[in-house]
Amino acid sequence: MNLCDLTATELLDVFRSGTASPVDAVKSCLRQIEVLDRDVNAILTLVEERCLEKAAVSEQRWRVREPRLLEGIPFGVKDVIQTAGVRTTGGSKIYGDLVPTESAVAVQRLEAEGALLLAKTQTYEFAVGDNSHYGPTRNPWDLGRSTGGSSSGSAAALAAREMPLAIGTDTGGSIRIPSTLCGVTGLKPTFGRVPRHGAMTLSWTLDHVGPMARSVRDVALMFKVMAGYDARDPTSIQLEPSHTEDSFNVGVKGIRLGVPKDWFFELIDPAVESSTSDALAALEEEGAELVEVRLPNAHLSEAIGWTIIYAEAASMHESTLNRLDEYSAPMTQEFFANAQFVSARDYLKALRTMHVIQSDFQQAFDTVDALVVPGVVATAPRLDDMVFQIDRKPFPWGDVVARLTLIFNIAGLPALAVPSGMTDAGLPVGIQIAAPPLREDTCFRIGHTYQQITSHHLQAPPVRTDQRLWTSGFGTSAGK
Amino acid sequence: MSSGPTLKTLSTIATDLGIKMTDARLAAAAVAHAAFRPKLDELRRFNLDFLSPLEPGHAYQWIVSGGVQQTDRGGADTH
Numbered sequence: 001m002n003l004c005d006l007t008a009t010e011l012l013d014v015f016r017s018g019t020a021s022p023v024d025a026v027k028s029c030l031r032q033i034e035v036l037d038r039d040v041n042a043i044l045t046l047v048e049e050r051c052l053e054k055a056a057v058s059e060q061r062w063r064v065r066e067p068r069l070l071e072g073i074p075f076g077v078k079d080v081i082q083t084a085g086v087r088t089t090g091g092s093k094i095y096g097d098l099v100p101t102e103s104a105v106a107v108q109r110l111e112a113e114g115a116l117l118l119a120k121t122q123t124y125e126f127a128v129g130d131n132s133h134y135g136p137t138r139n140p141w142d143l144g145r146s147t148g149g150s151s152s153g154s155a156a157a158l159a160a161r162e163m164p165l166a167i168g169t170d171t172g173g174s175i176r177i178p179s180t181l182c183g184v185t186g187l188k189p190t191f192g193r194v195p196r197h198g199a200m201t202l203s204w205t206l207d208h209v210g211p212m213a214r215s216v217r218d219v220a221l222m223f224k225v226m227a228g229y230d231a232r233d234p235t236s237i238q239l240e241p242s243h244t245e246d247s248f249n250v251g252v253k254g255i256r257l258g259v260p261k262d263w264f265f266e267l268i269d270p271a272v273e274s275s276t277s278d279a280l281a282a283l284e285e286e287g288a289e290l291v292e293v294r295l296p297n298a299h300l301s302e303a304i305g306w307t308i309i310y311a312e313a314a315s316m317h318e319s320t321l322n323r324l325d326e327y328s329a330p331m332t333q334e335f336f337a338n339a340q341f342v343s344a345r346d347y348l349k350a351l352r353t354m355h356v357i358q359s360d361f362q363q364a365f366d367t368v369d370a371l372v373v374p375g376v377v378a379t380a381p382r383l384d385d386m387v388f389q390i391d392r393k394p395f396p397w398g399d400v401v402a403r404l405t406l407i408f409n410i411a412g413l414p415a416l417a418v419p420s421g422m423t424d425a426g427l428p429v430g431i432q433i434a435a436p437p438l439r440e441d442t443c444f445r446i447g448h449t450y451q452q453i454t455s456h457h458l459q460a461p462p463v464r465t466d467q468r469l470w471t472s473g474f475g476t477s478a479g480k
Numbered sequence: 481m482s483s484g485p486t487l488k489t490l491s492t493i494a495t496d497l498g499i500k501m502t503d504a505r506l507a508a509a510a511v512a513h514a515a516f517r518p519k520l521d522e523l524r525r526f527n528l529d530f531l532s533p534l535e536p537g538h539a540y541q542w543i544v545s546g547g548v549q550q551t552d553r554g555g556a557d558t559h
Contacts, residue, residue, distance in 0.1 A: 191543050205536075237544055303523035306516065322500050337505045338512045340497065341490055346520065351536035352528055358542045362549055399515075412543040436547040 003028035005460070008073045008164040008218045015062050015072055022058040022072025022116065026051050029074050029118060033162045039143055041135050042157035044079045045120040047086055054116050061114065069225055071114035075165040076121040078151050080200040081209070083107055083117060090200050091123040091150075093133045093328050094320060104198025105233070106167055106209050106226045113225045118163050121153030127169055127202045128313065129332025136383055139182060140461035141427055145380040148181040148401070150174040154212050155182040159461055165222055169199055170208045172305055173376075173405025176417035176432060179212055180375035183419045183428030185447070185457055186212040187219050188405075190437045191412030192237040194223070195230035203312040204235070205351065206305065206409040215457055216418065216447035220244040223440060239438065247444035253287030255446065258368035263298035264404055269378040269390045275421040275429045276374045282453055283372070283446065293364040293371070297356050301407040304357065307342055307350040308410075314339040331398070358411045365436045370446055374404055375417050375430035408434055416443040419456040428459070482521060484514035 003025045006014065014020045030048060037043050051074065058072035082088045082100040089095050103111070111117065122137045124130055127150040131137065137152035139145040140160040147156045151168030155178030158166055168175040170188040179186030187210045194209045201207060211222030227241040259280060265273060284290050314321065317336060327333045364371065377400050378388040386397040408415040415434040422428055433450075435442035451457050485493075487503075487510045494501050501509075528534055542548070 192540070205539075235540065239544075297526075300523055300526060303516075303519040307520065307523070322498075324501070324505065333505070334508060334512070337501060337509045340499055341485060341493055341509060341513060346524070348536070349523060349526075349528075351539070352534045353523060353526060354536070354539040355534050355542060356526070356528075358539060358547070359549065362542075362547055365547060410539075412539065437543045438546045 002032070002161070004032045004161045006164065007215045008070065008213060008221060009215065011073055011164060012071070015067070021062065022055040023052065025072060026055040026074050026116060026118065029163050032160065033119070036140070036160050037162060039138060040140055040156050040160050041137050042122055042153040042160060042162060043119045044089065044122050044134055044153060045087055047117050047119060051116050051118045058114055058116065068112075068114035070110060070221070072116060073114070073165060074116045074118035074163050075110060075167070076119045076154055076157050076163045077107055077117060077167045078154050078169055079120040079123045080127050080169055081107060081167055082198040083120060086117070086120060088120065089134070091125040091127075091131050091134060094323070094326055102198065104209070105195040105230045107198065109225050110222070115165065119157070121151070121157055121166060123152060124150035125327060125329040125332040126200065126317070127171060127174060129335050130329040132330065133328030138383065139380050141183065142380070144382055144384070145427070146181070146383050146386060148178040148376070148380060151178050151186075151212065155179050155184055155186070158182070158184040158212060158214055161460060164213060165218060166212045168210055168212045170210055170409065171202045171206045171309060172402040172409055175208070175210050175212060176405050176415060177376055177401060179417040180419070180430035181380040181428065183430070183456070183459060184212060184214055185216055185219050185419065186210065186417045187223060187440065187443065188408060188415045189223060189227065189440055190237070190414045192233075192235045193241065193414070193438070193440070194226045195233040195236045197230055197232035201316045203309045205308050205312060208409065216416065216444055216451050217248065219416070220247065220444045220448075237438075242438070242441040244441055244444055247441045248448050250445060251286060252283055252446055252449045254289070255370070256289045256291050256368040257283060257446070258291050258293035258364050258371040260293050260295045260298070260364065260371060260373060262294055262296070264373040267377060267390060267400065267403065268374050271423045272374045272376070272378060272429050276372070276431050279420045279431050279450060280372055283450060286449055286453060291368050293368060295360040295364065297360050298407055300353060301357060301410055302403065304350045304353050304410055305402065305406040307346050310339040311342040311347040314342070354410050357407060361411050361413060370433055370435045370442050372446070373432050373434070375420070375432050376401070376405070377403055379423055379425070379427035379429060404432065408432070412437055414440045414443050416447045418447045418450060419459070421456050422459060482517060484517040485510060
């Protein structure tokens with residue numbers, strides 16, 4: 001077992017025992033990146049020297065027994081999030097030379113607790129479209145396939161064991177989609193829970209910053225550090241997060257899990273449906289009660305979400321909209337071209353109808369504690385066509401990618417993506433666990449219990465620094 | 481059910497907004513909006529109550545309150 005294979009929680013135990021140090025851990029991650037990232041392309045900017053210097057400081061703090069919460073744990077940051085002294089491109093050549101003087105609040109908080117910025121990770125250009133300029137990020141489970149996005153690099157780097165923790169952003173599913181397709185764990189917190197100051201805005205109504213890792217326990221640890229009020233984000237919530245530690249080792253006995261069949265199960269691949277059913281059965285076996293619930297207006301969620309994202313993104317990027325040809329990614333160019341033609345009336349209707357979706361959820365939460373639904377409609381599409389195969393029928397990426405995730409951005413609910421298995425083709429699938437606003441602890445409780453009784457989150461792609469199975473830089477689907 | 485904005489409509493809007501776009505990009509945008517139109521029409525058809533109106537701020541208020549109902553039924557208007 002290499003240090004890079006360990007979760008953050010396991011690394012902290014190792015540091016505490018003195019059998020390895022933060023410098024050892026950083027070097028292990030760097031070695032993994034050196035060997036694998038030529039193929040995966042999860043890393044946009046490596047912060048090697050600074051990270052090793054800070055790791056030496058962390059090592060000293062462990063030596064004198066003054067560790068902070070995340071002392072010596074390497075982490076990555078999606079490149080739409082600002083990092084002081086380290087370039088922040090937004091995945092675009094337009095900002096290819098931008099070096100911020102201040103880090104985003106989420107980054108500052110992680111570093112203040114001893115975490116070590118190791119790398120900026122790949123992102124779709126401005127968190128939407130694709131990432132042509134810096135090259136596609138390849139799914140570590142199959143290099144011919146997409147990671148999904150837009151937090152592509154964060155998810156791929158975690159899956160490839162290049163780092164134990166990463167930050168992502170999520171406007172319509174951009175933490176949960178790549179987490180699901182890469183087999184890692186990621187949280188979209190309650191809207192306003194993690195301050196967004198320092199993250200490039202796509203949609204101020206729907207943007208979230210959140211933690212990604214390889215276990216619920218690690219995600220909860222990151223969340224504990226990242227969450228909390230900051231006046232520079234006007235939507236930041238002035239409430240302390242509930243005690244996440246209370247979520248662990250209490251199980252799910254007596255908890256009521258809602259299963260909304262009417263939207264989330266209408267258009268999904270049988271492999272995803274089967275895996276979700278298995279997950280529900282496993283939780284029921286642990287004492288949870290399954291209750292069917294309805295979300296009668298869920299069919300409005302895509303119109304609400306995309307109308308808001310289009311309108312707000314066009315506003316945010318108005319200074320560069322006449323330079324669409326300078327945007328690197330064709331899908332991003334297309335998105336911003338479309339975004340300019342949303343009427344004020346439609347935008348405001350979408351904003352006003354958000355609460356209708358919330359009312360549906362509130363009625364569901366009158367009878368259940370949380371919802372468990374599929375993560376993404378199908379497994380990762382091939383990079384060369386970006387088509388989802390749902391029950392062997394093709395669906396273009398953009399048509400269905402956010403179908404199961406965007407609704408939680410609209411409602412502002414916490415939603416946790418958790419791996420729930422592998423298909424026969426060796427590709428990850430996952431579930432989402434959603435809870436009422438401010439109840440991340442409920443997501444953690446259910447997700448952690450699930451990870452205690454299953455091993456899906458521990459599955460690693462078939463690559464190792466000492467046993468490189470990839471021979472040509474392409475996975476099993478390449479050339480088919 | 482409408483079919484979405486025509487190329488001419490988008491071109492007029494773009495000119496009015498001072499946005500320079502190639503004909504090809506405008507044509508692609510017209511296709512995309514036409515594909516999106518059925519979903520948008522559903523949203524447009526959904527009635528919201530006039531006398532007990534939903535405002536954009538209700539959504540954030542609901543989140544901060546921990547999911548406590550702000551309106552009596554979600555805002556639909558049967559009139």
